[in-house]
Amino acid sequence: MSDTAARPTAETFTVRERTQSQLVLRRFLRHRAAVTSLVLFVVVALFAYVGPLLWKYSYTDITDDLSQPPSLGHPFGTDLIGHDTMAQVMRGTQQSLKIALAIALIGTVLGALWGAIAGLYRGKLDFLMMRIVDVVLTLPTIAVAAAVAAQGVGGSQWWSIAVILGALTWPYVSRVVRGVVLSLREQEFIEAARALGAGNARIILRHLLPNALGAIIVVATLTIATGILGEAALSFLGVGVQAPDTSLGLLVSINRDAVNTRPWLFYFPGLLIILIALTINFVGDGLRDAFDPKQTRVRQ
Amino acid sequence: MFAYVVRRLAAAIPVLLVASFLAYALVALSGDPLEPLKLRNPPAPPRTIELETQRLGLDHNIFVRYWDWLWGVLHGDFGQSVQSNYNIGANLGRSATVTLRLVLVAMLLALVLAILTGVLSAVRQYSRFDYATTFAGFVFLAMPSFWIAIVLKDLAVRYNRASGTTVFYTIGETSQNYESLSAAGKFADVAGHLVLPTIALALISYAAWSRYQRAAMLEVLNSDYVRLARAKGLTWRKVLVKHVLRTALIPLVTVTALDIAAILGGAVITETVFNWNGLGRMLLNGVARADTNAVAAWLLLAGLVVIAFNVIADSLYAVLDPRIRHE
Numbered sequence: 001m002s003d004t005a006a007r008p009t010a011e012t013f014t015v016r017e018r019t020q021s022q023l024v025l026r027r028f029l030r031h032r033a034a035v036t037s038l039v040l041f042v043v044v045a046l047f048a049y050v051g052p053l054l055w056k057y058s059y060t061d062i063t064d065d066l067s068q069p070p071s072l073g074h075p076f077g078t079d080l081i082g083h084d085t086m087a088q089v090m091r092g093t094q095q096s097l098k099i100a101l102a103i104a105l106i107g108t109v110l111g112a113l114w115g116a117i118a119g120l121y122r123g124k125l126d127f128l129m130m131r132i133v134d135v136v137l138t139l140p141t142i143a144v145a146a147a148v149a150a151q152g153v154g155g156s157q158w159w160s161i162a163v164i165l166g167a168l169t170w171p172y173v174s175r176v177v178r179g180v181v182l183s184l185r186e187q188e189f190i191e192a193a194r195a196l197g198a199g200n201a202r203i204i205l206r207h208l209l210p211n212a213l214g215a216i217i218v219v220a221t222l223t224i225a226t227g228i229l230g231e232a233a234l235s236f237l238g239v240g241v242q243a244p245d246t247s248l249g250l251l252v253s254i255n256r257d258a259v260n261t262r263p264w265l266f267y268f269p270g271l272l273i274i275l276i277a278l279t280i281n282f283v284g285d286g287l288r289d290a291f292d293p294k295q296t297r298v299r300q
Numbered sequence: 301m302f303a304y305v306v307r308r309l310a311a312a313i314p315v316l317l318v319a320s321f322l323a324y325a326l327v328a329l330s331g332d333p334l335e336p337l338k339l340r341n342p343p344a345p346p347r348t349i350e351l352e353t354q355r356l357g358l359d360h361n362i363f364v365r366y367w368d369w370l371w372g373v374l375h376g377d378f379g380q381s382v383q384s385n386y387n388i389g390a391n392l393g394r395s396a397t398v399t400l401r402l403v404l405v406a407m408l409l410a411l412v413l414a415i416l417t418g419v420l421s422a423v424r425q426y427s428r429f430d431y432a433t434t435f436a437g438f439v440f441l442a443m444p445s446f447w448i449a450i451v452l453k454d455l456a457v458r459y460n461r462a463s464g465t466t467v468f469y470t471i472g473e474t475s476q477n478y479e480s481l482s483a484a485g486k487f488a489d490v491a492g493h494l495v496l497p498t499i500a501l502a503l504i505s506y507a508a509w510s511r512y513q514r515a516a517m518l519e520v521l522n523s524d525y526v527r528l529a530r531a532k533g534l535t536w537r538k539v540l541v542k543h544v545l546r547t548a549l550i551p552l553v554t555v556t557a558l559d560i561a562a563i564l565g566g567a568v569i570t571e572t573v574f575n576w577n578g579l580g581r582m583l584l585n586g587v588a589r590a591d592t593n594a595v596a597a598w599l600l601l602a603g604l605v606v607i608a609f610n611v612i613a614d615s616l617y618a619v620l621d622p623r624i625r626h627e
Contacts, residue, residue, distance in 0.1 A: 131315060137558070138319040138603045142565030143583055144326065147595050150587040151331030225442070232444045233569055237584065252447060256573075259454045270447045277442035 024214075027290035034286020037279035044276055048093035057084035059091035059246060070264050077264040079255070088246055089268050095247040096231055097276070099162045103227035106166025108220040111173025116204045116212070118174070119181030130178070133171040141168045142233050149239040161240055165230045169223055176219045180212040214291030221284035225277045232273050248273045304624075308614045312607045316600075323599035324366045324592065331590030333382045334358070355380055356593075369593055373600065379593035388594045391582055392601060398473050398578035400605070403567050405494055406501035411556065413506045418513020418552075419545065422521060433510065440507035445566045449500035449573035456496055469493045473576045501570045505559060512555050516548040550620050557613035560606045 018026070029035060057063065063074075063082045070077045076085035118129040145164050184190065185208070193207050209216070232249030234240035241247035243254075251269035259266040334352055337344045352358075357365050357380070369379050378388035417437075421430040440448075456468035469475070469492045478489055520526060521544055529539045564579075571580030579598065586594035618624045 131318075134315045135319045135322060137561065138315060138606050139323055139599055140561040140565040140568075140602050140606075142562075142568060143599060143602060144323065146568075146583065147323075147327050147587050147599075148330045151590060229444050233446065233565070236444070236446045236569065237572065239587070249444070252444070252450075256446075256450050259450055260457065266450070270444070273444055273447065274439070274442045278438060281438055281441060 024290045028286050031286035031289055033282045034289075037282035037286070040275065041279040041283065044093065044272070044279070045097065048090055048097055051090045052087065052094070055084075055087055055090065057087040059083070059087045060244065061087065067262055069262075076268045077262070079258075079262075079265055085265060085268060088251060089248070089272060092246045092248040092251045092269055093272055093276070095158055095241055095245065096228055096249065096273070099158055099165075099231045099241075099247070100224050100227035100276075102159060102162035103166045103169055103230065104220050104223040106163065107169030107173050107223050107227075108216060110166070111170035111219075112177045112209060112212070112216050113204075114170060115174035115177030115179075116181050116208050119178040120185055120200060120204060120208060122182075126178075129174075133174055136168060136171045139168075141165070141230065142237075144168060145230070145234055146237055146239050149234060158241065158245075161231060161234060162227075165227060165234070169226065169230075173216075173219050173223065176215055177212055180215045181208050184208055184211055214287075218284055218288045218291060221280055221287060225280040225284070228273060228277050228280070304618060305611060305615050308611050312611065316603050316607055319603045320370070320596065320600045321366055323603075324369065324596040325362055327587075327590070327595045327599075328362055328365065328592045333590040333592070335590070355384075356382065365592075369596065373597065378597045381594050382589045382591040386594070388597050391594075392597050395577070395579045395582045396601060398576065399564075399567050399571065399580065401490070402473075402494060402497055402501065402570070402576075402578070403563055406498045406567075407505065407556070407563065409498060410502040410505040410509060411552075413502070414509035414513050414552070415545075415549075417510045418548075419517055419540075421510075422514045422517030423540070425518065430514075434514075437507040437510050440503045441511075443504070445500060445504050446569045446573055448503055449497070449570050452496050452500050453573060468496055470496065471575045473574075473578060497570045497574050497576070500573070501563065501566050504566060505556075505563060508559070509552060509555060513548065513552050516551045517544060520544045520548045546620055550617060553613045553616045553620070557610045560609040561602065564602050564605065 052058065061084060063078060063084060065074060065078045066082050067080055068074055068078045074084050074086065076089055078084055079088075114129060114133075118126040145161075145168060148164050149161060190203060190207060193203055198206070228248075231240055231247060232252065235247050235249030236253040238253070241250050243250070248269045252266060252273070255262075255265035255269070332338075333356060334349060337349055337352060357368060360368070372379050376389065378392065381388050417433045421427075421433050424430055453470050456470050460466055460468060460470075473490070473493050474486075475481075475489050475493070478486060481489055526539060526543055529543050530536070534543075567578075568580035568583055570576075571578050572584070579601075583595065583598050585591075586598060
């Protein structure tokens with residue numbers, strides 16, 4: 001063929017060939033706030049999961065030091081009956097992170113499937129499914145979750161809180177995913193898959209969801225942050241995690257009257273909640289920029 | 301315009317009905333209000349339990365119970381509470397006036413602040429002001445509402461103690477002597493008690509909304525028709541207010557309406573911190589007693605408020621965007 005000669009050789013390209021995921025990773029790594037936040041988040045996770053293995057006190061230990069302000073022996077101080085606050089905060093962070101991740105997982109899987117099905121089928125099914133989303137969005141999450149959780153459904157286990165909040169979170173995810181799917185379904189590769197005889201299930205699982213992955217990952221990240229705050233709010237109202245176990249929200253709640261006299265009991269768990277939500281939001285922001293193909297400033 | 305609003309309202313009614321049934325069924329099926337009576341020591345006589353079951357209608361199935369309740373509500377009767385002397389309708393009305401003034405003032409404050417900072421940080425993109433408000437926005441967004449409320453309350457208590465006078469009110473929605481105050485005194489008392497809860501509730505919404513406003517402003521500022529408006533020789537101020545801001549308000553209207561349910565939830569928490577006797581206490585009391593009729597009435601009111609705000613938002617679209625008006 002005559003165009004063989006015109007085909008550019010490897011040397012004429014000054015830009016190296018990169019896969020989609022390499023590009024996303026490069027863009028993410030250039031987002032300084034997001035990378036710093038990711039490192040901080042990993043440090044918090046290590047603090048919560050590895051910390052208790054190394055730290056001399058367990059969250060159930062009762063020491064002889066009562067109401068001590070922060071010191072070398074107790075970096076976060078102790079409470080009225082002698083619990084080491086750092087051990088409690090470690091355990092609280094563990095439980096809060098676990099619940100938030102479970103909320104994000106449940107909300108994202110349910111919401112992504114719901115949104116993809118509604119967006120692909122369109123028509124009456126879409127209308128019905130999105131009205132169901134409206135119904136859930138009409139009710140204040142915290143109020144419904146409190147009403148269900150207060151009755152001790154599921155024995156007030158950590159997963160029952162995660163299931164309740166996850167079941168109220170998916171509508172937000174489904175709206176985002178449906179929006180993406182509505183534009184994807186009109187593209188040629190979906191038509192091609194159909195022509196090859198792919199069924200709806202295959203199109204959703206193999207073509208639509210992988211292509212909507214960027215949007216799904218971003219919204220999932222932000223769901224972790226709202227999950228942390230949701231768990232904290234429920235525990236604050238007394239219907240979330242129950243003693244003797246603990247969570248960051250519960251720690252802030254039981255120490256709210258100590259804010260003036262023994263501030264370390266109130267501020268350390270609260271700052272951990274803020275740190276987790278803040279870093280996750282920054283990571284989500286970085287991912288959003290990284291997945292956005294309109295982002296051109298990094299292609300140098 | 302009128303027909304448009306009516307159409308929106310009609311579409312909202314089935315959603316509200318399904319939501320209220322869902323709420324009713326969830327509360328009714330998740331707990332037994334007679335449990336304290338049954339577990340009492342010495343046990344309550346079977347006759348008492350039977351009478352309570354009949355009074356609360358627990359001997360009917362969930363559909364009959366919901367229908368009876370809904371029929372009653374439509375006729376102004378909110379049904380029997382688990383507490384026999386508790387009037388659900390009267391309490392809902394009183395609590396709603398207390399809480400909705402907090403919600404409305406907080407929303408107004410959050411909107412004004414969000415639009416101001418959103419516009420300024422978009423016009424001066426990458427300035428020091430932009431960076432500072434962006435960072436502050438992220439921090440507020442990460443704060444649990446009860447945490448901000450407790451910190452504000454603590455600061456106010458410290459200030460009051462240091463100054464020796466009550467500058468900030470930190471407890472309740474009105475003072476003890478509210479009834480004996482003059483009309484002007486009542487107004488000042490209510491306003492004084494509103495200050496701290498309003499700030500606590502507004503900060504969270506402000507954080508998210510100012511981000512949306514900034515993003516919307518940037519998108520419009522870079523559009524061709526704004527360049528054209530400038531090229532025509534319009535003043536910068538006129539372009540900003542009439543062409544940019546007007547269009548850039550549309551996304552904010554959407555988010556505000558979407559956030560209403562979350563703000564009501566936030567108000568429950570803020571009220572708890574400041575010991576208000578409003579919708580927050582009503583909900584938590586009802587929830588603790590598995591009081592289906594009371595909690596369902598609460599959630600129905602919340603749903604009504606959410607839908608009312610969505611209809612207002614839909615009408616605002618029509619005001620802001622002429623294409624919708626002429627549809």
